[in-house]
Amino acid sequence: MPSAAPPTARLALRNDPSEMARLAAWLDTIERDWALPPGPAHALRLCLDEAVVNVLTHGFRPGQPQAVEITLLRQPVLTAIVVDDGAPFDPTACALPPRPHTLEEAPAGGMGLRLLRHYATRLTHSRPDGRNRLEMEFMPDGEAPG
Amino acid sequence: MQMDVEALDGERARVVLAGRMDVAGTAAVDAALTELSETRQALLIDLARVDFISSIGLRTLLLAAKRLGRRGGRVVLLHPAKDVEKVLWVSGIAELMPIHHDADAALAAVLA
Numbered sequence: 393m394p395s396a397a398p399p400t401a402r403l404a405l406r407n408d409p410s411e412m413a414r415l416a417a418w419l420d421t422i423e424r425d426w427a428l429p430p431g432p433a434h435a436l437r438l439c440l441d442e443a444v445v446n447v448l449t450h451g452f453r454p455g456q457p458q459a460v461e462i463t464l465l466r467q468p469v470l471t472a473i474v475v476d477d478g479a480p481f482d483p484t485a486c487a488l489p490p491r492p493h494t495l496e497e498a499p500a501g502g503m504g505l506r507l508l509r510h511y512a513t514r515l516t517h518s519r520p521d522g523r524n525r526l527e528m529e530f531m532p533d534g535e536a537p538g
Numbered sequence: 539m540q541m542d543v544e545a546l547d548g549e550r551a552r553v554v555l556a557g558r559m560d561v562a563g564t565a566a567v568d569a570a571l572t573e574l575s576e577t578r579q580a581l582l583i584d585l586a587r588v589d590f591i592s593s594i595g596l597r598t599l600l601l602a603a604k605r606l607g608r609r610g611g612r613v614v615l616l617h618p619a620k621d622v623e624k625v626l627w628v629s630g631i632a633e634l635m636p637i638h639h640d641a642d643a644a645l646a647a648v649l650a
Contacts, residue, residue: 412561434590434621441560441592491630495607500600503629504593510628 399467405460407448415444415462422464432470432530435511439528442504443474443483451478451524469513470530475523482517483508483526539563539588541570549579550648556587559595568598575602579611582648586617596629603635612636616644 403418405411419440423433440462447460458477465471488506492498509515514529539557546552551574557563574581581602588595603613615637618626626632638644 409561416558416560416562430621437590438592438625441594445561445592445594492634495600495604495634498600498604498630498634500597500604503596503600503631506629507593507625 399465401464403462405444405448405462407458407460409448411448411460412441412445415440426466428470429532432532435513435530436464436470436472436528439508439512439530440472440474442508443472443526443528446481446483446504447474447476447478447524451476451481472528472530474526474528477523480519481524484515484517539566541567543570543574546582546645546649550581551578552582552584552648554584554587557589559588559591559598561592561594563590564595564598571598571602572605575605575613579606579609580614580648581606581612582614582616582644584616585622586619588622589619591622591625593629596625596631600631600634612648614638614644614648616641 401418401422403415405415416437419437422428423437428436444460444462461475463473463475465473483505486505488509489499489502508528511530512528513531514527516527518525518527539555539559541556542554544552544554553571553574555567559567583599585591599613599615606612613635615626615635617639618637623632623637626637636647638647
């Protein structure tokens with residue numbers, strides 16, 4: 393059945409950790425208005441949380457008025473595009489830490505990247521105009537292998 | 539997010555979390571969970587009403603378990619919802635701390 397919901401949505405976030413709550417509230421609205429199925433909705437929320445917090449934590453110097461822009465496309469495949477003008481960072485290229493087998497050896501970091509690569513069915517990074525552009529796709533029943 | 543703590547005995551506690559363990563949610567419980575992991579011997583963390591967890595929440599659970607582990611203690615997780623449990627497995631956390639779906643078994647594990 394054709395949907396009256398808009399096929400795209402955009403959100404710009406400032407370089408401020410409090411913006412994560414605005415992202416969560418925006419996703420609540422998108423999930424409802426676009427009637428997203430639970431699987432892709434969960435993957436979208438998780439990957440956007442990981443991608444954006446990574447930019448805010450590592451990509452920017454605190455206090456600088458830089459921004460993260462998020463574009464969501466409903467068709468043909470649910471897609472999130474995250475563009476930021478922070479430090480160059482390609483989450484598709486950096487090595488994941490080895491999976492720990494004991495609590496003692498487990499590092500506190502690296503889990504976000506592992507989740508991002510698993511839950512996005514396609515993940516691509518580019519650097520147009522000196523900015524990071526991360527494109528994430530979420531197939532209806534898909535998660536990346538591994 | 540919300541956090542309720544119930545003492546099981548002088549050294550062990552049951553922690554019931556509710557809400558989203560995202561950046562904002564985790565910030566609301568991180569200090570209290572950290573303090574519990576420094577002052578108790580074992581924590582039973584009930585995740586039944588946690589409907590979302592991202593790496594920031596996983597990190598808080600992991601650091602609590604590491605702190606307790608260094609003192610010979612442990613964290614036991616109870617009743618994660620399907621999406622949350624999948625994240626625990628994909629991230630590797632599930633291999634580092636026990637997950638139970640039976641409250642009696644979880645209680646036995648935390649009191650052991």
